[in-house]
Amino acid sequence: MASHTVENYLKALFALANKAGEVGISDLSDHLAVSKPSVNSMAKALQQDGFLKYEKYKPLKLTSKGKKVAALVVRKHRLTEMFLVEQMGFGWDEVHDIAEQVEHVKAPAFFDRMDELVGFPTVDPHGSPIPDAHGNVLEIDCVKLSECAVGEKVSLVGLSQSSKSLLSFLDSHGIALGHTFGILVVEPFDGSMTVEHQGAEARTFSLKVCERLLVRKEA
Amino acid sequence: MASHTVENYLKALFALANKAGEVGISDLSDHLAVSKPSVNSMAKALQQDGFLKYEKYKPLKLTSKGKKVAALVVRKHRLTEMFLVEQMGFGWDEVHDIAEQVEHVKAPAFFDRMDELVGFPTVDPHGSPIPDAHGNVLEIDCVKLSECAVGEKVSLVGLSQSSKSLLSFLDSHGIALGHTFGILVVEPFDGSMTVEHQGAEARTFSLKVCERLLVRKEA
DNA sequence: GTCAATTGTTAGAATACACTAACAATGTAG
DNA sequence: CTACATTGTTAGTGTATTCTAACAATTGAC
Numbered sequence: 001m002a003s004h005t006v007e008n009y010l011k012a013l014f015a016l017a018n019k020a021g022e023v024g025i026s027d028l029s030d031h032l033a034v035s036k037p038s039v040n041s042m043a044k045a046l047q048q049d050g051f052l053k054y055e056k057y058k059p060l061k062l063t064s065k066g067k068k069v070a071a072l073v074v075r076k077h078r079l080t081e082m083f084l085v086e087q088m089g090f091g092w093d094e095v096h097d098i099a100e101q102v103e104h105v106k107a108p109a110f111f112d113r114m115d116e117l118v119g120f121p122t123v124d125p126h127g128s129p130i131p132d133a134h135g136n137v138l139e140i141d142c143v144k145l146s147e148c149a150v151g152e153k154v155s156l157v158g159l160s161q162s163s164k165s166l167l168s169f170l171d172s173h174g175i176a177l178g179h180t181f182g183i184l185v186v187e188p189f190d191g192s193m194t195v196e197h198q199g200a201e202a203r204t205f206s207l208k209v210c211e212r213l214l215v216r217k218e219a
Numbered sequence: 220m221a222s223h224t225v226e227n228y229l230k231a232l233f234a235l236a237n238k239a240g241e242v243g244i245s246d247l248s249d250h251l252a253v254s255k256p257s258v259n260s261m262a263k264a265l266q267q268d269g270f271l272k273y274e275k276y277k278p279l280k281l282t283s284k285g286k287k288v289a290a291l292v293v294r295k296h297r298l299t300e301m302f303l304v305e306q307m308g309f310g311w312d313e314v315h316d317i318a319e320q321v322e323h324v325k326a327p328a329f330f331d332r333m334d335e336l337v338g339f340p341t342v343d344p345h346g347s348p349i350p351d352a353h354g355n356v357l358e359i360d361c362v363k364l365s366e367c368a369v370g371e372k373v374s375l376v377g378l379s380q381s382s383k384s385l386l387s388f389l390d391s392h393g394i395a396l397g398h399t400f401g402i403l404v405v406e407p408f409d410g411s412m413t414v415e416h417q418g419a420e421a422r423t424f425s426l427k428v429c430e431r432l433l434v435r436k437e438a
Numbered sequence: 439g440t441c442a443a444t445t446g447t448t449a450g451a452a453t454a455c456a457c458t459a460a461c462a463a464t465g466t467a468g
Numbered sequence: 469c470t471a472c473a474t475t476g477t478t479a480g481t482g483t484a485t486t487c488t489a490a491c492a493a494t495t496g497a498c
Contacts, residue, residue: 003454005454005456035456035457035458038455041455045454057462057463
């Protein structure tokens, strides 16, 4: 059984992986708030256990074993978030930190029961996909709002790097998953966008916000 | 913040304490399945942190600080058990192991919410009292069934050392908290007792069972 | 009261995880 | 292509927690 620490390393590796599935030691070090030498020695240990491939001076890459373990931790995290919101009445901005701890519980029945009680969801409260019990992740086809052009109609399907402050921002503006936006203006100077929200009020969002909103283009 | 390990030591100390609040190193060692030298050195560390009083060759004794931390862990454990049974549909024999892990989560809001959702209970599914948010435990006045005499009427209020096997035993015999018993026979030879259950069928229980059933004498 | 069993202690070492300081390799700007 | 910045590595340590082997203190039986 992987320790909490190992689970956190694998989860971070999984989250930070680029298209090629590779992650630099410094990235991990920053993300986990752990020194580079610590990451370096942990990388060697994880390689010993077959969780990743490590070669001196090369980026790290999860093996399929490592990916599976990571995905299962992510599954527990996201099911927990879902459960906290749906069954326990927490706000979507409150659940991350709790889930961060609950995800390490070793009790499949506990999570299976949550899954059942929230109706076998495929995405969590932030729109991120929930891996299945085998560790397979269903990719959702979406792009950042910031990559869309004037005139397009899109709907919000998820967030990238959701943080408490982003979530409160969205809450305070009455924005939730599933809402639709029509792009009215893209400001070339700073990348900020003016959009109509739910077919009604026009709002302007900074590039920073638009980069974190994952949307699906409407037909 | 106390580590999982420290929390487990304090919880065990709390559970094993005799009337005088004292616990021997060997007891702890057995209970935690850890060697005596390990307990010994942990005892010194816990004393440094003010969780207990330790003197060479004397039994350990929790300080009030230690007792409070322990009680709060027990609180989280028992609220979790309650929540698992009442809100998630688990059986009372399935919840201990899950709660054993969930109790270490550091998120007061999580447990407060459980408390609310299960209606601020004062005892857990096994009849053990749930300490309040300040770590105070309400003592319930009960005795072991094995200490009762022929002719007494009692009701089941709790279990001491409930284990999965005891719980399945009780389940399979249709016995639950609150049930009443009238003591018909106490066998002097082996301490087994014959009782009427819920005013109906007579049953015989071994001493081993009777020592684990905590009952309140009826008026 | 002495002896043996029980209980507790010391010493020494191992594992998991983290750190800092110092150095080496890589990559990029000019 | 060199020079500096970035990135990664090594070496040496520290803390938390565990262990075994060996020994010491306490206690209970007679």
